[in-house]
Structure formats: C-alpha cells, structure tokens
Amino acid sequence: MRYKKLPRTFYTGPTLKVAKELLGKYIVRKIGKKKLIGKIIETEAYIGPQDRASHAFGGKVTLRNRAAYFFGGRIYIYLVYGIHWQLNISSSREKKPECVLIRALEVPGESKEIASGPGKLCRYLKLDKSFYGEDLTGSKRIWLEDRGEKARISQITATRRIGIDYAGTYWSRRKWRFLLKPKENSKIKKKKGRA
DNA sequence: GTACAGATTGAG
DNA sequence: TCAATCTGTACT
Numbered sequence: 001m002r003y004k005k006l007p008r009t010f011y012t013g014p015t016l017k018v019a020k021e022l023l024g025k026y027i028v029r030k031i032g033k034k035k036l037i038g039k040i041i042e043t044e045a046y047i048g049p050q051d052r053a054s055h056a057f058g059g060k061v062t063l064r065n066r067a068a069y070f071f072g073g074r075i076y077i078y079l080v081y082g083i084h085w086q087l088n089i090s091s092s093r094e095k096k097p098e099c100v101l102i103r104a105l106e107v108p109g110e111s112k113e114i115a116s117g118p119g120k121l122c123r124y125l126k127l128d129k130s131f132y133g134e135d136l137t138g139s140k141r142i143w144l145e146d147r148g149e150k151a152r153i154s155q156i157t158a159t160r161r162i163g164i165d166y167a168g169t170y171w172s173r174r175k176w177r178f179l180l181k182p183k184e185n186s187k188i189k190k191k192k193g194r195a
Numbered sequence: 196g197t198a199c200a201g202a203t204t205g206a207g
Numbered sequence: 208t209c210a211a212t213c214t215g216t217a218c219t
Contacts, residue, residue, distance in 0.1 A: 044202070046202075053202070054202090055202080062215065062216075064214075064215055064216090065215095078202090078214085078215090079201095079212090079213065079214060079215095080201055080202065080203060080213095080214095081200095081201060081203055081204080081211080081212070081213085082201085082211075082212035082213030082214070083203070083204075083211065083212050083213080084203050084204070084212095086202060086203085088202085101202060103202090117203065117204070118202070118203070119203050119204060120203090120204075161202070162202070162203090163201085163202050163203075164202060166200095166201085167202095
C-alpha cells in the first residue's frame with residue numbers, strides 16, 4: 001500500500017482551510033524501526049497577528065513563537081503549564097504567524113483516550129522541544145500522510161477554541177476549532193435504537 | 196536578578 | 208475543583 005505524504009502546498013494554503021483539511025489525515029512518527037500513527041480528529045486555527053488568542057498577537061516575535069512565522073509545514077512546539085507539549089503546524093506563507101494546533105488523534109487499536117488532547121497526543125508520539133522547527137515535508141522521523149480518508153464537510157463540526165477566554169469575547173467566539181465526527185452512521189446498518 | 200501566567204491533564 | 212511544573216516575558 002502506498003500513502004501520499006502531504007506536500008508543501010498542502011500547508012501553505014489559508015490557515016482555516018488547512019485546519020479543516022488536516023482532519024482525517026494521519027500523523028506518522030518513526031522511532032527506530034517502529035512507526036506510531038494516528039488520525040487527526042481535532043484541530044484549532046490561530047491566525048496572528050490580529051488574533052488575540054495567538055502567541056503572535058500584535059506581531060510580536062519571541063524565541064518561543066518564531067516558528068509560527070515559518071512557511072507552512074514546519075513544527076511549532078512549546079510547553080504549556082510547565083508540563084505539556086503542544087504540537088502546532090505552521091501554515092500559510094513565510095512571515096505570516098499562522099498555525100494549526102493539533103488537539104487530538106484517533107489511534108487504531110488503542111483506547112480513545114490515548115491521544116485525546118494536545119498534551120496527551122505529544123506524550124503518545126514522544127514529541128518534545130527537539131522537534132522545534134522540524135520540517136514535515138523533509139523529516140525522517142515525523143510526517144503527515146493522506147490515506148484517502150477525505151473528511152466531508154458534513155462530518156466537520158466547528159466550535160469555539162478551548163482555554164483562550166483571556167482573548168476576549170470577539171476572539172474566543174470565533175469557531176476555529178474543528179472536530180471530525182465519527183463516521184459510523186453513514187451507510188452501515190442501523191444500530192439498535194438508543195434509549 | 197525576581198515574579199507571574201499559561202492554547203492542559205488527571206486525580207479528588 | 209485544584210495542584211503539578213517550567214518557560215518566556217516583563218518587570219526591578
């Protein structure tokens with residue numbers, strides 16, 4: 001079987017589009033001879049410098065957030081609350097501080113809980129600061145694949161972003177968090193009625 | 196140099 | 208509901 005590694009052009013598009021299209025794509029993390037994979041089922045878009053919830057709000061550049069300014073397809077990873085790593089992928093073009101936070105993965109054969117949050121996802125994939133700035137189109141240890149599971153619009157739910165109330169009502173109300181609904185109820189036989 | 200808040204999680 | 212834990216940033 002042959003899966004298509006996502007090319008640069010995938011990441012350099014408009015951030016909201018990239019955030020939605022990432023749903024259903026697979027992250028592949030290679031550790032030695034082993035591969036860890038997971039399907040992306042939740043993302044959030046951060047579109048600085050105007051986005052008050054973005055680390056790059058106001059156009060500020062710091063040692064921590066500079067990766068958000070990279071051209072699309074590179075990793076922006078940082079520690080929150082002193083404990084958890086957050087995996088972001090820079091999007092759009094160079095000098096545009098836009099990125100997509102990967103919030104949750106679905107891992108075949110594993111509990112739903114194994115990567116059901118941005119911090120847990122990084123723990124599962126064993127990601128840390130050493131991945132800062134890593135290029136997803138060139139890395140040998142992490143990349144994204146299209147496995148032909150294109151998410152349909154009807155499967156995507158948009159909600160408010162999590163944990164950014166400090167950004168004020170205008171920005172915290174933007175529905176820039178995208179979730180992929182489980183695709184059970186498609187054409188499969190009806191399950192027994194729920195109460 | 197010190198102070199402090201944070202794009203979370205898991206236990207209680 | 209709350210503590211864990213540490214880095215970047217804004218001060219002194």
